[in-house]
Amino acid sequence: MTPRLSLTARLTILFSLSSAAVLLGLGVLIWLAIDDHFADEDYAVLADNVRLIEKIAADGPAASLPQRLGPALEHHAGFVAEVRGADGKRLYATRDFDFRPALAAAAQAPAGNDAFAWEQQGQTYRGLRARLAHAGAQSGGQPGALRVLVGMDTALHDHFLHAFRNTLAFYGTLAALASGLLGWWAARRGLSPLRTMASRARAVTAHKLDARMPVETVPVEMADLAANLNAMLERLQRDFARLSEFSSDLAHELRTPITNLMTQTQVVLSQPRDAARYRDVLSSNMEELQRLSRMVSDMLYLAKTEHGITLPSAEPIEVADEVGALFDFYDALAEDKGVRLALRGRGRITGDRLMLRRALSNLLSNALRHTPAGKGIVVEITPGADAVQVVVENEGETIRPELLPALFDRFFRADKSRARPESDGAGLGLGLAITQAIVTAHGGAIGVSSEAGKTRFTLTFPA
Structure with a gap:
């Protein structure tokens, strides 16, 4: 496996490469600019020499043109020239220089462009061709035209560019390394x-x-x-x-x-008992086992509901019908405790009928447990355009405001010292947590408020 680079190393490499690319681009730009400048200077010098040849040719007859051109042109180092008459006869040429590569390069130059360049014996030359009018009649000769080809080697400029390129490479590498070191320091400090x-x-x-x-x-x-x-x-x-x-x-x-199970079992096994005593102990143990079973079932149900379980079924539900069925179930208990049950309004939601009934049952069971005799429990259903509200309100002791946010926590008890072995699963601190999970699974929300001796649980379901 290829080792992964640290962020500092990556930033350092990136900064170094970016600096090197910028410096390289700048160096190439400068190098090309200098080369273009030297080319312009060379062609300017060649144009001056063409004008000099034109002036010399105009000052005398064609017969003496070679004698007059020699002293004027041969003292320029690296400069070559060839002059031909209108008939193609060579009138002047730099000694010991082969003009055939130059003539071939000039012939390949685009029409209308008199400047060209060529390679000869490992040396680069820049050249210029021109056609000059020769007024030879003034000196007794015949008028005609001169074909001029002048060139200049670029050895001096090439030497300078080569030295500049080496210097640029050296300082560019040094600058890239310095930029990389600076980038490493900046990246390490920044990170x-x-x-x-x-x-x-x-x-x-x-x-x-x-x-x-x-x-x-x-x-x-x-x-x-x-x-x-x-x-x-x-x-x-x-x-x-x-x-x-x-x-x-x-x-x-x-x-x-x-x-409780262990204590009762140990007591009954400590000495022989009659059958009735054994039945009593087994009945008591069965109650405790049922309590444990409800607790475990509630915990599993709550875990599945809180982890995004989908609704087992989704159907239209008349909430008032479900509340009425629960009233029938709790009617005997409410009558025994002297608590009144009342239902107001109707509304329809889409959800799972058994889950909704369990949520409402938990709230009603909780309300019955905390409503004093002679008081009442009211379930009010309010339909809306986007949501249906179900409010379960009971009269009783006001819950302290600081306890309200914790009511839906598992195993929450306002009085930690109270044990309620007689309670069902909802009374063990799981009922409200299960109710909240069911409402959330239906895409709704649940809230609670308690003031002036009345506690209200508000369930909001999407319509």
Whole structure:
């Protein structure tokens, strides 16, 4: 497996390559600009020499043109020239120079472009061709035209460009290395907040979730990341605390019936008993086992519901019919406790009938348990364009405001010292948690308020 590079190394390499590319592009641009400048200078010198040849040719007869051109042109180092008459006869040419490559290059030059270049014996030449009028009649000769070809080798300029290229390569490499070193320093310094955040993240354990990232001291680009990490740690700390509390409550709830089972069984086995005593103990054990079974079933149901379980079925449900059926079920208990049951309004939702009935049953059971004799429980259904509200209100003791947000927590009890072995699963602190999970599974929301001796649970379902 190819080893992964650190972010500092990646930024350093990227910065070095970018600097090298910029320097290389700048060097090539300068090199081309200098080369173009030298070409312009060479062609300007060649044009001056063409004008000089034209002036010399105009000052005398064609017969003496070679004698007059020699002294004027031969003192230019690297300069070559060839002059031919209108009939193609060579009138002047630089000694010991082969003009055939130059003539071939001039013939291949585009029409209308008198400038050209060619290679000869490993040397580059720049050339210029021209056609000059020769007024030879003034000196007793015949008028005609001169064909001029002049050239200049670029050895001096090539030597300068070669030295410039080597110098540019040396300083470009040195500058790229210096840029890479500077980039490494800048990247390492710029990423130091990330290393600080990583060190703090390494310090986070199950027993130390209070560590937070330094939002104020990190750059703006990392502040959002630090804030999100802090929010994540806050959620983890809160959920871990809830999980720890839930584990403790679960152990407490399970310990009571198991202890009862063990105690009663040990007592009855300590000495022989009659059949009636054994039946009484077995009946008592059956109640405890049923309680444990309901608790385990409720926990499994709650776990499935909270983990995004889909509704077993979805059908139109008349909420008032379900509440009426539950009133029939709880009517005897309500009459025995002296509690009045009332239903107001109607509304239809789409959902699972059994899940909805269980949620409403949990609320009614909870209301009956906390409603004093002579008071009432009212279920009010309010249909709307987008949602249906179901309110379960009971009269009784007002719940303190600081306890309201925790009512839907598992195994929550306002009075931790109270044990309720006679309660069903809803009374064990799971009923409201299950109700909330069911409402959420239907895409709704649940809320609670308590004031002036009345507690209201409000269920909102999509219409």
